Amino acid sequence: MAEYELHYWTGIQGRGEFVRLALEAAGAAYIDVAREPEAQGGGDRALMRRLRHTSNPTPSFAPPFLVHGDFTIGQTAAILIYLGPRLGLVGKTEREVLWTHQLQLTIADMVAEAHDTHHPVSVSLYYEDQKDAALQKAKDFCEQRIPKFLAWFEQVLERNDAPGTHLAGGRLSYADLSLFQLVEGLHYAFPKATARALAKAPLVTRLHDTVRQLPRIRTYLGSSRRLAFNEQGIFRRYPELDA
């Protein structure tokens, strides 16, 4: 019996992946509802119906959302602040909880910018129909934003004097998992620009490697539950954008 229900689009890692990694790293009992067979409530159309369900007093603007008992919560970072203490993926003090959350929100800002490199004008237009602006935006993202964000994460890791390579304190947190996923996505979408920036961010590189080697994460990454990156998700490999 699954304790948690994750609701997210079927074909992409997307923002759902940040929640999935937390659930997987903790060995939580969950189902990825939309990826179940249609007879069991699966499919994107059922997800869309659930998103628009008129009886939910806490509707989400967009997936992902999490159902836990009779509580529904949306917005990736809010889901993670809810799950953090329950999954043992955050420190115990208020300050640790909030610092971890601040890190997550900054990761989310960079994820949004990465997405907008291929959709700078509108999510309702095709990439091909906004390619001129995409080329400009991606150039700025690769030359300015990737180095700036990764340098900031490197600085956070440098200033953390607790043992191990973690963003917050001396333990694995959901922010570490999310930074791993962010670096994964950057590697996929912007391999050249990311390699350049990571050459100056050895602690970010080490954190990424450490998370990848966590037993449950290794198992997950090798399983069919881990979708491959593709050109419908947040991180898309359009070689012309890797400036």
Place this chain on the structure above:
Amino acid sequence: MAEYELHYWTGIQGRGEFVRLALEAAGAAYIDVAREPEAQGGGDRALMRRLRHTSNPTPSFAPPFLVHGDFTIGQTAAILIYLGPRLGLVGKTEREVLWTHQLQLTIADMVAEAHDTHHPVSVSLYYEDQKDAALQKAKDFCEQRIPKFLAWFEQVLERNDAPGTHLAGGRLSYADLSLFQLVEGLHYAFPKATARALAKAPLVTRLHDTVRQLPRIRTYLGSSRRLAFNEQGIFRRYPELDA
């Protein structure tokens, strides 16, 4: 003696305004540090130095950040989740805290999109140098995104059966204040498109009016502490973008 120190750029409302409104609505003792005289640590250059201060173990990626005693916290939504219970601007249960936060994060998403209408390509280029993409993005924002977001907030207000006009439960929360500010900004930047969308969102309109009439907010809006909107902030009035 000010209990809270808010650190934000001097010349714009920006993201700092969401924090300022919470502090003002609660009558909190705070100072807006960068707006103090330079001899008292004011000015944008001092803010930048403080942002880059190497001894801070919880550095922010960007302003705003809040200093409370020996704790520094950044990211607007994280600042508000910290201040909410301290200022009496959020319900007491975990669910109320998280639902209010989910609302805030959705407001933040729309604020980021509003900003990107004039800077779709890069924050380091002038508006004039990305105007073609800005015109396209603003058209999509006005025609698709403003109606979609405001319809969602309207739905949230419709489903809240507690007395009064509040997003979460029967009390004023920081999310109500933030939605007020979002509507203020939309009115300033996109008066025609916003009037069209608000005509279909009577509860959002009523919430905006209610917040404006709160005694402390009225006083604040009439004071010199409230900066005017301008063309350096998030919400800019470029008539050609109001599609």
